[in-house]
Amino acid sequence: MRFEPGFVTTLREELVRLHPIIVDRIDRPGGLMLQRLLELVSQPQELPATIVENVFEKSMITHADFREPYVHQGVSSLVSGKVALCLLAGGSGTRIGGPKFMTRLPTVGLSLLALKMVQSTFVHESIQKSVSLPTWIMVSPSSRRAVEENLKSFAFWEPSRVKLFEQYESVRLTPDNRVVRDATGEPEVHPTGHGDLPNALVESGLLDANPQIEHVIIANVDNAAQVIDPSVIGMHVASGSSVTCMVVKRELKDAGGVIAWANGNMQIIENSLLPDCFEVESAPWHNTNTMIASIKAINDAATREWRWNRVRKQINNKLVVQYERFIGQLTEFYETSFAEVERSKRFLPVKNQEDLDRVDAILSGWAQ
Secondary structure, eight states: OOOOOHHHHHHHHHHHTSOHHHHHHHOOTTSOOHHHHHHHHHSOOOOOOSOEEEOOGGGSBOHHHHHHHHHHHHHHHHHTTOEEEEEEOOOOOTTTTSOGGGOEETTTTEEHHHHHHHHTEEOOTTSSSOEEOOEEEEEOTTTHHHHHHHHHTOTTOOTTTEEEEEOOEEEOBOTTSOBOBOTTSOBOEEEOOGGGHHHHHHHHTHHHHOTTOOEEEEEETTBOSOOOOHHHHHHHHHHTOSEEEEEEEOOTTOOSOEEEEETTEEEEEOGGGSOTTOOGGGOOEEEEEEEEEEHHHHHHHTTSOOOOEEEEEEETTEEEEEEEOOGGGHHHHSOEEEEEOOHHHHOOBOOSHHHHHHHHHHHHHHHO
């Protein structure tokens, strides 16, 4: 008989007692099934790398190198309807005190979601019309109704163009692997990360319903910058890469993934997965979490075995554990191009109140 640690047995007993409604909500094919959660608690996954090395600044394609040559190709792909925009809006916004999509830019007078809806319409001086991209928004089951209500309040909402699809959820754990419960005794659930996108998007049927789409721009709803850049799209199409990531020069305040070499492959690696010997401060490039992926890669990625990362977070003044997938793992699976973009124009993240005040001032200045 196989030995099972006591904490795993205790968690197993807790999960068995979950209400069937909660079980049905969590145990969805393509997501983190409860049996898999038990396996992860017993034996965590690690980054399959023996050597992680920094990249040189000159290894990146800079904006000056691709802006002019690829604009026409990018505009052509946009106008011909081959590109969709996919927004990641399932995060709970623990650092800013609420769902990010509802976070309001006070001076601009728009929520982050409303801003992204405005930006989903592309205008370029080389064409005589605007192009509104098919826009797919990944939400958590918990936030879906709120997102729908928020969208309906927009005068410019186009339900035929804007579609929602649901990511996956799991139960939140304590550091010693017990189920976290709210004040009423109900188990707390959480979205399982932006790496849910390939499986959730395929499951939604949106790809089958839109066979003309060949590429998808993936971006966080909390990046207030315009992410539809025809020069980057054109470079992505011309290169034939499965994935193209937009990066910026790293600043000391940046938190999140870096670009590094691992197992002979240049890829995005989240800070939490880096070995202790890696000098994050010396990393020249920062991941904006904005990327372009081919639909072929998205379909294939949904068949792959993704890594579930054990993430610690401070929520409601308590330390909790969540298992999440990171969308940056696409760069581990597929040939990827990395393109440096202008931080001031393509990367304005809103993660906390300080960011909100800064970005609101920048955008209001542009409007004036």
